[in-house]
Amino acid sequence: MSTNLSRRALLGGALAVAAIPLLGSGRPRSGDPFTLGVASGDPAPGGVVIWTRLAPAPLADDGRGGMPWRAVDVEWEVATDDRFHGIEQRGMALAAPESAHAVHVELTGLRPGSEYFYRFRTGGYLSATGRTRTAPAPGASGALTMCFASCSNYEQGWFTGYRRLAEDDPDLVVHLGDYQYEAVAGDRAVRRHAGPETVTLAQYRQRFAQYRTDPDLQAAHAAAPWLVVFDDHELDNNWAASVPEEPQPDFPARRAAAMQAYYENMPLRASARPRGASMQLYRRVQWGALATFHMLDTRQYRTDQACGDAYGADCPELNSAGRTLTGPEQERWLLDGLRGSRARWDILGQQVFFAPLDVQAGPRRGANADAWDGYAACRNRITAGLAGARNPVVLTGDVHAHWAAEISDPRLGPVATELVTTSISSGGDGSDYRPAVGALLVENPHIKYFGDRRGYVRTRITADELRADFRTLAFVTRPGAPARTDATFVIADRVPALT
Structure with a gap:
């Protein structure tokens, strides 16, 4: 969905300007293989994944980033301080050409709930420094600052939101998809993508490399560990399992090709390594006794969209019992996890709008067939499962606007809440007011908030409450906007409501 509530347009990006990252060694030098920065992700009580990818010429058309076709040894170090006086671990990893010289190191043996710093070295070059954190020990309590974001289109704006997110000093970042966009530029692009629409492995590698040269994105990756899932634009707009949006x-x-490039460029564990055209992306990450993150994949297993994938759709197929967004196996996995959870907060990290949303003002109903409204029976089963958790919260991206909603079961009443983040840049600057949305909110009383500026959501989670700050930027069509909090909601323990 775009910011005018029409179908999302295919989107695009261009060359990043140099800037000093929040952490690290500064501007890339000529020949420096660490132009794509560093990242960490999927924290566990004893470890975390640390990542880099070697690319002295990141925009090379062949997708190899200027690297030779040979493996390269890369040294890594982990310390308790950013000056690396207290080295905890060090080792050697192999950056192989078959994996675009990406490095994924799965650290173990670290202290739970602790801050660490990491860096890489090869050929006389030193990477930027990243900061990461291990998850707390099972049963441990404490507070968590978690930010979540989605939809960063290089061509439609600057990534200042990532910089502001990093400045909020999160313990964890959740990214809900559309990390990069596959399409070529429109007429009014703010920045330009390198290369054509991505179809081949070389093109996806080049596109990911271009995004990762952005200094604001690098700052966000260097600030905290990430939990990532993809949506559609990492591959192709509105794809559904084996069905593309348009025949190809x-x-x-x-x-x-898209799965391979996604794995190469994300701080994922080896369990997510693709097998052909598939990868295991849905997973659970525990954050002590405080939270369980159920990270969902709503693309690989879904039924093709109903009603010809029309926006504002209304056809009997929307309510078919056989339609699924998650696939049967992932649905069982999620419901089993909710049923067995002992966490204070169960948080679903997923991609598309979950709560019902009638997008047609007036008596006729209209649904976004690409969202959960297009898979009502599947949503009903999961909503019933949410009722069994103590504090279920759904995190959502995709729609390029901030929303906050309450989720109800037809039999049980309110059971959960949904927090929807706007885009980092997709859709351009946005606006402070849209009269058409005001009319829709009247028809959707369970939706408590809408905001049309770009930004992200910052949360502070404790045993007693989840506080969500909807952070916005006045503009993204030029760099440097400050961030402000446009709305704040509090979800109290055992109260599935937004106050």
Whole structure:
């Protein structure tokens, strides 16, 4: 969905300007292989994944980033301080050409609930420094600052929101998809993508590299560990399992290329390594006794969109019992996890609007067939499962606007809340007021907030409450906007309501 509530347009990006990251060694030098920065992710009580990818010429058309076709040894170090006086671990990893010289190191043996710093070295070059954190020990309590974001289109704006997110000093970042966009530029692009629409592995690698040269994105990755899931634009707009939005010559090969490039460029564990055109992305991450993050994949297993994938759709197929957004296996996994959870907060990290949303003002109803409204029976089963958790909260991206909603079960009443983050840049600057949305909110009383500026959501989670600050930027079509909090909601323990 775009910011005018029409179908999302295919989106695009361009060359990043240099800036000093929040952490690290400064501007890339000529020949420096660490132009894409560093990242960490998927924290566990004893470890975390640390990542980099070697690319002295990141925008090379062949997708190899200027690296030779040979493996390269990369040294890594982990310390308790950013000056690396207290080295905890060090080792050597192999950056292989078959994996675009990406490095994924799965650290173990670290202290739970602790801050660490990490860096890489090869060929006389030193990477930027990243800061990360291990998850607390099972049963441990304490507070968590978690920010979540989605939808960063390089061509439609600057990534200042990532910089502001990093400045909020989060313990954890959740990214809900559309990390990069596959399409080519429109007429009014703020920045330009390198290369054509991404179809081949080389093109996806080049596109990811271009995004990762952005200094604001690098700052956000260097600030905290990330939990990531993809949505559609990492591959192709509105794809559904094996079905592309539009017919194309070899979609399975394109999907395999996109999966491979996504894994290469994200701080994921080896369990997510693609097998052909598939990868295991849904997973659970525990944060002590405070929270369980159920990270969902709403693309690989879904039924094709109903009603011809029309926005504002209304057809009997929307309510078909056989339609699924998660696939049967992932649905069982999620419901089993909710049923067995002992966490204070159960947080679903997923991509598309969960709560019902009638997008047609007036008597006729209209649904976004690409969202959960297009898979009502599947949503009803999961909503019933949410009722069994103590404090279920759904995190959502995709729609390029801030929303906050309450989720009800037809039999049980209110059971959960949904927090929807706007885009980092997709859709451009946005506006402070949209009369058409005001009319929709009247017809959707369970939706408590809407905001049309770009930004992200910052949360502070304790045993007693989850506080959500909807952070916005006045503009993204030029860099440097400050962030402000446009709305704040509090979800109290055992009260599935937004106050």
